Structures are given as C-alpha cells and as structure tokens.
Amino acid sequence: MNYELFTFPKMPAQQSVCLLRPRRIEGAAMDLASKFAERFGVQARPQDMGARMIARDERSSLEYFVATGSVRYSTRPGQKSEAEYQPRLPDEKEAIDLAMKRLRELDLMHSSAAVHSVTDLEYSFRKAGDKEETVFPIARQVNMRFKEAGLPCFGPGAKIQVALGEGGNMDELLRFWREVDVAGEAITLSPDHLTDILMRDESFAQLRAGEASVQFHDCQVGFYALPPREVQGMIVPVFALSGTVSTPALPRYDFMRYVPAVSVETKSRAGMTELRAMAAY
Structure with missing residues (x-):
C-alpha cells in the first residue's frame, strides 16, 4: 500500500x-399526495408515477415522494424570459423571515432543521457581440440542514430549501426528510x-x-x-x-x-x- x-x-x-430507523408512513400515498397538493393550492389530482405522485396545474406543480413522504413544490415560469426580467429579491434577513413564515403556514417546519445558508440562483446569458456573460440572481434560496441525535445529516435526502423570487414570492420549496426513530x-x-x-x-x-x-x-x-x-x-x-x-x-x-x-x-x-x-x- x-x-x-x-x-x-x-x-x-x-x-x-x-x-x-425511518418511521413507517401512515396512510395511502395518493391520499397524502392529494392533501399536499391542496395545501399548496395546486388545482389538480396527483398522477401515480411510481416512486412519485405528481400534481400539475397551469401555475405550479407538486411532487410527493412515496418512499419518504418528502415533497417538492415549484411554480411554472411565466411568459417573460429571464433574460428580460430581473426580479426584486428580498435581502438575506428578509428571505429567512419569509421562508420561515411559509414553512410555518404549510406546517412543514421541523424541530431538527436549522438555517444553514442563503444562496442565489443565478441566470447567465450572452447576447451577440457581447464579450462577457451577463449574470444576475433570479431567486434567493434559504437552505436548511438537519441534525439528529446531536450529529449533522448529509446527503440529498436531508434538506429543506425555499427559493424566493419577485417580491419575496415563493418560487420553489423542497422538504426532503425521513421521520426517524x-x-x-x-x-x-x-x-x-x-x-x-x-x-x-x-x-x-x-x-x-x-x-x-x-x-x-x-x-x-x-x-x-x-x-x-x-x-x-x-x-x-x-x-x-x-x-x-x-x-x-x-x-x-x-x-x-x-x-x-x-x-x-x-x-x-x-x-x-x-x-x-x-x-x-
């Protein structure tokens, strides 16, 4: 060696x-997905996609992950292109306050999760003749991480993220977690x-x-x-x-x-x- x-x-x-050990999820997946869609205001019945239940309407979509009870919500982009539209974003403190408010309203806060960072989702483009790319933020992301039994949780299945766009409106929310014993x-x-x-x-x-x-x-x-x-x-x-x-x-x-x-x-x-x-x- x-x-x-x-x-x-x-x-x-x-x-x-x-x-x-992950806790058993009580209830039928379709019923649980339907309740989440209603909670987020998605006007559509979820479709069974195997590992996920997905509800989509003209404005937004909701994914429910059957194995873990995790959810991801996102709004659908409007007609105006991102290259023409630079949203007014909340500052870091405002973003955290707005994210916490939305999580409480949706009953998705978790005692084991805490704010880890605030980052920007950026859009970049280059027009004909430009020497450099134009880059600007299109959403502010509040990222939360989990701790259990005093230890941090790693991996793609342990995080909460709330993305805030124009005027602090919620563009996306994901809550990936397994309730554990x-x-x-x-x-x-x-x-x-x-x-x-x-x-x-x-x-x-x-x-x-x-x-x-x-x-x-x-x-x-x-x-x-x-x-x-x-x-x-x-x-x-x-x-x-x-x-x-x-x-x-x-x-x-x-x-x-x-x-x-x-x-x-x-x-x-x-x-x-x-x-x-x-x-x-």
Whole structure:
C-alpha cells in the first residue's frame, strides 16, 4: 500500500452513536399526495408515477415522494424570459423571515432543521457581440440542514430549501426528510481502521506517490440520507471527509467521501444487525 500518497487530518476518536430507523408512513400515498397538493393550492389530482405522485396545474406543480413522504413544490415560469426580467429579491434577513413564515403556514417546519445558508440562483446569458456573460440572481434560496441525535445529516435526502423570487414570492420549496426513530447504538470505527479503508479505495488505486497526492482536509461524524425517492431501511452513521486529489493532468480535484462509521456488528433494540464497513462512496 502506498502510504506516501495520502495525507490525513486528525480523525475522530471512537465514540458511541445512535442508529436511526425511518418511521413507517401512515396512510395511502395518493391520499397524502392529494392533501399536499391542496395545501399548496395546486388545482389538480396527483398522477401515480411510481416512486412519485405528481400534481400539475397551469401555475405550479407538486411532487410527493412515496418512499419518504418528502415533497417538492415549484411554480411554472411565466411568459417573460429571464433574460428580460430581473426580479426584486428580498435581502438575506428578509428571505429567512419569509421562508420561515411559509414553512410555518404549510406546517412543514421541523424541530431538527436549522438555517444553514442563503444562496442565489443565478441566470447567465450572452447576447451577440457581447464579450462577457451577463449574470444576475433570479431567486434567493434559504437552505436548511438537519441534525439528529446531536450529529449533522448529509446527503440529498436531508434538506429543506425555499427559493424566493419577485417580491419575496415563493418560487420553489423542497422538504426532503425521513421521520426517524432511534433503533439502537453502535461504536464508530477506530481512526486506524478508517484510514485503512480510505487508502484501499479503488478510486485511488492508479495514483503513484511523487506524481500524485491525495489530501483529506476534514472529517465529521454524521448520518447519510439517500435521495428522497429511495427506500432506506436504516440510517447509519458515516464519516464525511472532504479531500483534494492532485495529478499532473489535473492539479486540483476536490471531492467528498462518505464512509460507514460503525463497526461490523452492532446491537440494536430489535436484536443483532449486520453493518459492514465498506469503501468510501
């Protein structure tokens, strides 16, 4: 194994962490999707698309994700092109206040979620003869992230985002989450075990020390939530690592790795659960 290729930060010491099991969703998916469509004011009956129920009318659409009870609402664009229309957007504080108000009105606030950042959705275009692109924001996005059992939640299935457009009107809202219960406890892998997994990652197998390097910058313990349309039987703790690969062809490539953080066997309230550490993904 080529140890000289890798640089690691101080890795988390072994610790006891919870295992989370997604809660069963009560009710028929079509009925739940219909209630969400009514709540958002979408004047259409949802259509069964398999993993999703989708309701669309002339003004907006609502997606209900069957596996998780997650939702995504979006308005349909008007006639005027974005290149001709620069909306009046709320400032950061106003955006947060408006987003919180809309979430409360729609009964979509969650005690485990908090504001993480405020970002802009930008539109860029270049007219004939222009040397540079014109870029301007068309929506302000309030982003929220989840924490459970004191640990941050990573992945595409754990976030709330409210996008505000002209005059602070809501252009889009997504709430991706699985309601969970604590299902047991586990001990995280040792720092030596974690570094061994990372050095054996096949993504780095072709790299050679002296020509390339792999530097890991930071390591956090948290939970990883799969996309909202996918079934997830257990939400297990992970190590979330940011890193950079450098090669002669590509001097800098930033990446993230998520490695299951628990030991091979863990005792849950329902008995023994097999959880095998695997290569980073």
